Amino acid sequence: MSYEIVTDSSANLTDEMINKYDINIISLIFRVGEKEFYSYTKGVTTDNKKFYEMMRNGETISTASIDLQLCRKVFEETLKKGKDILYIGFSSALSGSYNAGALIARELQEEYPQRKIIAVDSLSASMGQGLLVYYAAEQMIHGKSIDEVKDWILNNRLNICHWFTVDDLVYLKRGGRISSTTAFVGTTLGIKPIMHVDNEGRLIPVGKVRGRRKSLEALAKQMEDTCINPRSQLVFISHGDCIEDAHTLEKLVRDKLNVKDVIINYVDPVIGAHSGPGTIALFFIGTKR
Template sequence: MRDFVILTDSSCDLSADMAAELELEVLPLSFHIGEQEYHNYLDGRELGFLEFFEKLRGGETGTTSAINVGAFEAKMREILSQGKDILCLSFSSGLSTTHQSAAIAADDLRPEFPEAKIYVVDSLCASMGQGLFVWLCAGLKKAGKTIDEILAYAEEAKYHVCHWFTVDDLNHLKRGGRISATTALFGTMLSIKPVMHMDNEGHLIPVSKARGRRASLMTLVDEMERLSINPAQQTIFISHGDCYDDAKLVADEITRRFGTPSENIHINYVGPVIGSHTGCGVVALFFLGTER
């Protein structure tokens, strides 16, 4: 049986250590701050995560670019030339053309490597929701599951990876066209914090509003209580836009409410690709649920 590689992209927001432990191949998306372009490596080698959010706080804005077909072709050819198959788990097609680039690259390479399996899965996930999805699939690989078994699991499981998040600064959502300027103005005046999630098409959808920061963070845990499957036994991921204390507050509430061991809750930065659109102060909670 041929060996295979799990390939993903840096919008998964896993730590570099976790990606290495899972033996993942990770292609970086890119982003611009001012005139400077950076690649979003998981180790922040070109621009550190703290420095990125400091730039946002200083008034600079970030724009992002998807991974192009050529970058996927080069990495896929490198893997295929080693006699290995590929399971590519990509950033949501609802937010980026990265998935489309991966699918085109796979189609282009199949005639060149007819004996190879090249599977491309639209994760419909983002940030550490994508990270959790990849982590689950990589765990099955380590357990000895075949590429076809993991593909079947992935296509079903992606509809159960719940993404719930809130932002502290409404102006980034306004710039991204997610809310109107009027909504941003009055929401800021009244300390209204939107609670959003990812739908089954991989789009960001506003769901509700909370009055004040703590209430919005507790709403994330309320949604987990409503939807999660065996929360005490799950591995939970939380990402944050340079507001670790708020992410830790959510983690502590999960442990208090459900008994989830703290070592089963992983907290990491939102990377610059997602962070360019959410701004500082975003907190996102990811878990497996009965539905999204």
């Protein structure tokens, strides 16, 4: 093809998908104490299980958006091959990564005026962003032009549904999404929040249930209520080191909706640092977010 797709490590795509579609990944950064790590390095498997073990052990985790020099390097490697770029970035309402990438894109457009560099805000996160990238890549390999794929993303990104729950409210409290009182009471009573990503790309609490099983059932119910043509859908599930719960949710979705297939992967360390161990998220195409 005459163009390549670039996205952030926050898309949480599997290595198989990255390799199949030759997707270029710009890694976000996380820090454990004073040590800095890339969330994704091509050809290297990030030890996500160890990361979540460190969180459970109380390690201090901080995060950063994309490294500008790394972003420029990834873009230029594609441009120097004589190819255009379609950059699909992490929701600008949740991270500064998209705006940083779009800035680099504008700078490089001046240096490479013969090339086309398109930056699109996914308004999505985790494997919701990944699902959007997957559909874009499918269209690319089937011959759609860069502008056709860009237009499809803009017309369909608000149909990429994200439904989340977490197991431990302390991480949402640290991120300022809930109060200390809410976290304490919720933890004591076994309350689990139901959240989604809204049309502005923000993570918003929309409900709560008591107990882990009911929270997983609530995610499946949201899909049942709004999904489009489930039998033809590839559904994504991401998890914060709780694979058994991910498989439970997979079974609920398969039993209720007979979906085409389900892909499961870890929530990467940059997003996981804010959502915590035990995060479960379900992504699909629906009538609305």
